[in-house]
Amino acid sequence: MCRVPFRLLAFPCLSRAQRRAATAVGDGDGRALLSLGRGGPCPAPAAWPRLAPSPPSSFPGRAWRAAAERKAPEFGGACRRHARPGSPSALPMSGVRRRQAAAGVSSSGRHGVAQEEDACRNPRFHFDLWFYFTLQNWVLDFGRPIAMIVLPLEWFPLNKPSAGDYFHMAYNVITPFILLKLIERSPKTLPRSMVYICIITFVMGASIHLVGDSVNHRLIFSGYQLHLSVRENPIIKNLKPETLIDSFELLYYYDEYLGHSMWYIPFFLILCIYFSGCFIPIKEEQQRIPVSALLLIGPSSLYYWYLVTEGQIFILFIFTFFALMALVMHQKRKGLLMDSNGRFLFYSFIITLVLIALWVGWLWNDKILRKKYPGVIYIPEPWAFYTLHMSNLHSAKGESI
Template identity: 80%
Template sequence: MGHLNSFKQESDKGWHDGNMQAPSPSLVLQRSAGTAPSRLMKLPAQLPSTLTSGSTSPCRTGFWTLAAPLPWWGNQGPESRRTCPGSPRKCVAPLSPKLVFPLEWFPLNKPSVGDYFHMAYNIITPFLLLKLIERSPRTLPRSMIYVSIITFVMGASIHLVGDSVNHRLLFSGYQHHLSVRENPIIKNLKPETLIDSFELLYYYDEYLGHSMWYIPFFLILFIYFSGCFTPTKAESSAPGVALLLVMPSGLYYWYLVTEGQIFLLFIFTFFAMLALVLHQKRKRLFLDSNGLFLFYSFALTLLLVALWVAWLWNDPVLRKKYPGVIYVPEPWAFYTLHVSSRH
């Protein structure tokens, strides 16, 4: 920097003295030798563009292999302390990580093993999303990425607390297919202001928490997807390992859409992805392996949601629980209505 400053001072002096002759290029390189040229030589020949599509990145099978089972660790699924037929041990639902650990290890007034899995999910998943967006040819302003990740963590943490309390209400006889005020263990509470507190807890969990959780999640996935295009038709294929991961990935997104009641957010994201694919196809740009994996996962999710809704279309109890045009029952509601009630 000292050489550059002295060169600048001599140049300014020449201009003031009326000497309009420009310094020779050799003089510039000689004055800045040892600093600027050595640093410039370390720069890449071509910087990645965030404005044009042309991804040639290989399929991130390692990333998708880790990301596919991770959400199942954090989402505990419905659970119950009912006694298994023919066994004195306590049962858990098929989607719960407590299949590995006896429930009696964790009292109701302490975090359960599922809560700890959810805490790990709230830490690992934002880290994976940051690594994913770092590798995307297209990205958002850094401040917007930070705000999205912070909002994601806040929403998932709100859901963690509400979900943990909701599980303990299930142990006491709470029926998830009924509204808060219609539940037998809630409607007779005294004073009645306690019912308002439980409704507030339900709002934090099912509405505010889910919105803060899933909106940044799908936003980051869509931004990453927008950079997964390549001008080479031969690169528009997914390896066999990625195709095998489509099923667990699509099944998890089905669980998010149904249990999280975010069908509108999901269908908007999917149609935006479809519109982007059609738009880029006119430019002769094709999805690479990572884009194909996400698109196939979302397409499978839409198919699973359609089959789920068609199967429960004429259920009168769930119809009452979920009125309106958009009818997407929650798996928990189905579980407490048709599975746990039989035992």
């Protein structure tokens, strides 16, 4: 039996079932006797305080409250909270308990929903997104300088944006959208804040590159040679005053260094974040990589080769590959293997390394390109090779005709 004030029968901390199970019986000295149904008798002290105000010293001590909770855990907390209104140990403790309980329920519910979403997401191969991603990379990025050269100059005057510039604008919009869709389809919940920061930086870097690359490729029509440095170009080294050369070097810095860094670092970081969610338990049956993925590995790897060589980001690429490899080894120790999307991305990077090695081996003894790329890491740009060899070949054929 637990003696509590009669007026606290409707105290909000008691559930409706507890109120129904409780039977209030008034006694002669103004107290209430509660029989708390199936919870069993709740131990009470010899004398509960009367309803009239009394000093806080008459309240039950901590030892009795602890004993009540051990005896009847269902109602111990409720009996403990039925202290006299205005007591310093009654209302604050009740509010804290309620907030903690509410936070616990909401937190468990939120994590439970997240776990259910992770379990319900299908780790199948996202052929549609990977196909659109590869297609727009080839058309809007690789095809950008080609469209700038092939299309008639009269359609796009030199003082107006070229066709390649419009391709670049479309790339800056479509690529972040596809990357966000890949993150949404990830089997695991990934850090959204990091993804958003990477997307914002990616768009900013690609936009900087858009301006610098547009001017540099327009200079090709004036005799600018990409395989030479800015100061060694015939149309640049004779400019007066010489401070104009510094301006062109600043433009080259925005294009090749700052723009590429702010473009490619977030790009590969997003791929790493996505790859971290492409793992499944070993106990599950690991499906074979689908035929559609095998068909896309070749074009995807070839584009990454162009991206690394033309963007001069081999160090960034190799560190990204090492990060993926370390992630694979770490997840394998935890009993996880790559799914079809993870294997597609990982195998594409492996083939890209092979293509880069073949490209460097083919041009290893080119003295002119060696002069432009004097560092330890020698990886010529495809468009520098084109302006050095292919354009001269085309001009020689034109003169012979």
